[in-house]
Amino acid sequence: MTTESTAAEQAVPADAKSSRTLARQRRRNSAVRFWRQYRTHRAGVLGLAALTLFALIALTAPLTVGSHVQSVTDAPGRPMESPSARFPLGTDQFGRNLLGLVVWGARVSLLVGLLAAVLSVAIGALIGITAGHFRGWYATVLMRITDWFLVMPTLVLAIALATVMTRSLGTIILAIGVTTWPTTARLVRAQTLAVESRPYIERAKALGGGHWHIMSRHVLPNVMPLVLAQTTLIISSAILAEATLAFLGLGDPTIVSWGGLLQDAREAGAVSAGKWWYLVPPGIAIAVVALAFTLCGRAVESVLNPKLGVTR
DSSP, rough: OOOHHHHHHHHHHHHHHHHHHHHHHHHOOOOOOHHHHHOOOOHHHHHHHHHHHHHHHHTTTTHHTOOOOOTTOOSSTTTTTTOOSSOOOOTTTSSSSSHHHHHHHHHHHHHHHHHHHHHHHHHHHHHHHHHHHHOOHHHHHHHHHHHHHHHHHHHHHHHHHOOOOOOOHHHHHHHHHHHHHHHHHHHHHHHHHHHHHHHHHHHHTTTOOOHHHHHIIIIIIHHHHHHHHHHHHHHHHHHHHHHHHHHHOOSSTOOOOHHHHHHHHHHHHHHHTTTTHHHHHHHHHHHHEEEHHHHHHHHHHHHHHHGGOOOO
């Protein structure tokens, strides 16, 4: 009896270990399969390469340009110098190196875009899954709130929030995140309803699966591909929104960002003075990053849902 009990106790961990190994192998195979399909989309690969380049520039900014590039008192040049060998992109109204400012601004713009998109998608996924699962009056109330946010101009709401709150990076992230979630909520709710209509959900409920078990173990894994694709698409919108808010003077004036550089150029009269080097570099950086995230998002959507028929 003792020998049989010991053998049974040893068999359980072995089975659990085998199950975990099999799960890891499946995840690896899924990742390999995903990448194999993703790299067939030339536009998606191009967007990913551009994002990788910008990410490396942002991460290495403290080593390549240093935080002193933001200093107004130690500016190395004269105000609004034209591009030269010393200053490839010229200088700003304080005499700071614009190339260094654009490189340093990538850190803030990418950070705001990522965090705001994560916040937006998290709110939308939470509302979408719970509204699709519980339904009834709860879903009706949530969807009416979602409809209200959908019909309201997102930028106006973000401006209102950024105006009444303190001017900081956290305020910008919060203002963008809490105003851009309705589309995600609608998409996730529709996917949740489709998932919960499948037979295995009924079997899970019949076996005693509670609300949390159904949503976390069955619904969430099935809506995650949609959430991932939606995140990549929202990041580009978040970066553009941050640039817009900073351009309107609602960002943190102590932080250098691409939108903040455009605001400084406008205040310095660079448009009327024809100082193109003050406007073009940050504007191009914003456009390229937003386009790269959009290309990646469309490629991810096409891989996860081939029925969309996204061109390669």
